[in-house]
Structure formats: structure tokens, C-alpha cells
Amino acid sequence: DAKTTQPNSMESNEEEPVHLPCNHSTISGTDYIHWYRQLPSQGPEYVIHGLTSNVNNRMASLAIAEDRKSSTLILHRATLRDAAVYYCILRGGGTSYGKLTFGQGTILTVHP
Amino acid sequence: GAVVSQHPSRVICKSGTSVKIECRSLDFQATTMFWYRQFPKQSLMLMATSNEGSKATYEQGVEKDKFLINHASLTLSTLTVTSAHPEDSSFYICSASPGMGNEQFFGPGTRLTVL
Numbered sequence: 240d241a242k243t244t245q246p247n248s249m250e251s252n253e254e255e256p257v258h259l260p261c262n263h264s265t266i267s268g269t270d271y272i273h274w275y276r277q278l279p280s281q282g283p284e285y286v287i288h289g290l291t292s293n294v295n296n297r298m299a300s301l302a303i304a305e306d307r308k309s310s311t312l313i314l315h316r317a318t319l320r321d322a323a324v325y326y327c328i329l330r331g332g333g334t335s336y337g338k339l340t341f342g343q344g345t346i347l348t349v350h351p
Numbered sequence: 352g353a354v355v356s357q358h359p360s361r362v363i364c365k366s367g368t369s370v371k372i373e374c375r376s377l378d379f380q381a382t383t384m385f386w387y388r389q390f391p392k393q394s395l396m397l398m399a400t401s402n403e404g405s406k407a408t409y410e411q412g413v414e415k416d417k418f419l420i421n422h423a424s425l426t427l428s429t430l431t432v433t434s435a436h437p438e439d440s441s442f443y444i445c446s447a448s449p450g451m452g453n454e455q456f457f458g459p460g461t462r463l464t465v466l
Contacts, residue, residue, distance in 0.1 A: 273454070275457075277395075280442075280460070280462075281459055281460065282355075282357075282444045282446070282457030282458050282459050282460045283395065283444070283446075283457045284457065285454040285455065285456065288454060326394070337383060337385075337400075337448060337455075338385065338397060338400065339385070339397070339446075339455060340397065341387075341394045341395040341396070341397075342394060343394050344394060
């Protein structure tokens with residue numbers, strides 16, 4: 240599986256935008272970029288995913304670089320409930336279709 | 352979004368006993384479910400892929416005779432930790448997807464403590 244690299248931790252203030260970066264320089268043409276987040280003692284929660292174009296949903300936006308070797312998850316206005324571990328994951332095809340390989344993720348701290 | 356449940360949410364057992372964890376997709380059918388394990392302050396590690404009506408596929412290093420998986424219906428997969436030992440204490444999480452190409456929905460997790 241292609242690997243992703245994320246900063247270990249980031250901090251933000253409440254109601255400010257947050258940009259969470261992810262590098263995936265070995266991404267293949269069929270890999271989708273998925274983002275999940277996990278609150279303490281809970282299962283992960285789907286945030287957003289994309290292939291080539293930028294994506295928006297009610298939770299966040301995903302900006303994908305033109306060469307697809309990096310992406311950024313954007314939380315437009317952070318709230319205290321957004322404090323979580325954010326995982327950037329490449330989901331591929333073939334025999335590993337559907338499988339998610341989690342890295343260490345980014346611990347996001349939101350200050351009031 | 353779709354809902355995946357797990358039961359029990361927390362279990363404490365004695366060393367040597369077996370523990371069964373259930374994973375249910377409540378409002379969709381899932382031919383495939385995934386089982387993960389998460390140790391404190393670590394990321395999720397995929398243990399196995401559970402396939403309805405066929406044998407599970409285990410990741411490298413996961414003992415299939417110790418972690419028994421049964422996917423008897425399109426809405427239920429079970430993970431049985433056999434002869435549990437303290438090192439098996441962990442947070443076990445399942446996930447399922449309405450379709451292989453869609454986002455996965457995760458259960459709330461089961462905290463297993465083996466004394």
C-alpha cells in the first residue's frame with residue numbers, strides 16, 4: 240500500500256480554519272484519498288474522500304494537489320468537537336480494494 | 352449515515368477464556384466487514400477481512416486459530432478471541448461498507464481487558 244505522511248500534531252483556536260496536510264508521493268493513479276477522524280475511545284468516523292478534484296461536504300473540504308502527491312483537509316471553522324486524531328489514507332484497488340491502512344495520523348488540539 | 356454497532360462495548364475476562372465480539376450493520380447489508388485492533392496511543396491495525404459465506408482473510412502475523420471470525424449473515428460478523436491472554440487486551444473495532452467503493456462505517460469499538 241502507498242504510504243502517507245502527516246504531522247504528528249497540530250493546534251488550532253476555536254472558530255479558526257484548520258489546514259491538515261498529508262503527503263503521499265507514491266500515490267498511484269487509482270488510489271483514492273480518504274480522511275477519517277477518531278475521537279478518544281470511539282471508532283473512526285468518515286470525513287471526506289476524493290480522487291483528483293477538490294471536494295466539499297458538510298464536514299470539511301479536501302484540496303488535492305495537481306500532481307496528487309499531497310492533499311490538505313480543511314476544517315473551515317474549528318470547534319472543540321473537532322479535536323481528534325485525523326487519518327489520511329490511500330484506498331487502492333485490486334486485491335486490497337476496500338481495505339484501509341491507517342498511519343499514525345495527526346492529533347488536532349482545539350483551544351477555546 | 353449508515354450505522355454499525357458492536358457488542359459488548361466493554362468486557363473483562365480471565366486469562367484462558369474465550370470472548371466473542373459481535374459487529375452488526377444496522378441499516379445496510381455488508382458482504383465484507385473488517386476487524387481492527389488498536390493498542391493504547393497507537394493507530395488501528397487491520398486484523399482480517401470478514402467475507403459473508405466464506406473464510407476470512409487474515410493479515411500477516413494474525414493467528415487465524417486464535418482470532419476466529421464468522422460472517423454468517425449480511426448484517427453480522429463475529430470475532431472470537433480464543434484462550435485470551437493479557438497481551439490480547441486491546442480496543443477491537445469493526446467496520447463495514449454498503450459497497451466496496453464507498454466510505455466505511457466503523458463500530459464504536461469493544462474494549463477487551465484480560466486479567
